[in-house]
Amino acid sequence: MIFLTVGSELPFTRLVKAVDQWCGINKQQKVFAQIGPSGSDGYRPINFEWEEFVSPREYHQKYNQAELIIAHAGMGSIITALEMSKPIFIMARLAALHEARNDHQVATANRFSERKGVIVADDECAIVEILDQWDNARETVEIDKVEPYAEERLIRTIREFILSS
């Protein structure tokens, strides 16, 4: 199963639509999606099951079950994938298209593109391209192992501050 998730704040039709169309052609692929609130275009996928929002428990269940995550370049989505050792395809929301308040996701996507198991798609065409390659790539994909905690220096700084208060 592939889990598509775009956060709960704003819709992200460009990504949802691209995956929907890809599923229309690749009918053997099973996708479940969390698509957020309805946008002004009211786009609703027809080729896979979806919910606007899922609970944290269901979210974790879907991550667990999924062999691949497709997501916006949100920190929650990326960190969860890395912590659970799941490959993730990410696409950044763009402020110019009213997908986000600013372009912080572009910077996030760039930064995480260096990590094994994180693949960045620049736009909706690129997402379809890497999805087309997924069937061949899934056996060989490598994923960075990530600890569930922040960098030691950060934790130590905060701990020292707490203990001295």
Added chain:
Amino acid sequence: MVDSKIKKLLNIIFHNSKYLSGEITLLAIASAGGHWVELRRLRPAWKGCKVTYVSTSANRKEELIKEAKKNQMDIPQYYTVIEASRWEKAKLLRQFVQIFIIILRTRPQVIISTGAAPGFFALKIGKLLGAQTIWVDSIANARELSLSGEKVASSADLWLTQWEHLVEKDIKKMQLRYEGKII
């Protein structure tokens, strides 16, 4: 001078629980989603403290219970506050009141947040009541600090960014620091 004495006195009255139990009371607060995921990755920093978590989704409690049971630790307190974006003024006001009540009730000595609005409110209220406060701006803000991170500066005793180059942009000299990243 007088002001600092009053503050100190308030602090002692407000935090008398510390002197009774010896435990440090800490409030860890963030909106649900990415901010929460970031906050949770810092949890070794408050190991052994009496922790209260606050977020904007009721369902976050489950993972706390699960972890506490696994490690045979006390289940931390958990409160849910209403979710509010920066344009939803009425909801923001409600969120502010909810956080105010939680802080009065739990009397934290230390408050830590990764954002956004709930953390901003908590640090502002906490500072007023004499708590020590920590702001860790989200790693998502690589180009500039978040709006709440920028505005919380005067109320953050430890004010951190996760991007070293942003320290130079601290033009007001509010002692923005870089001490590493959550991932």
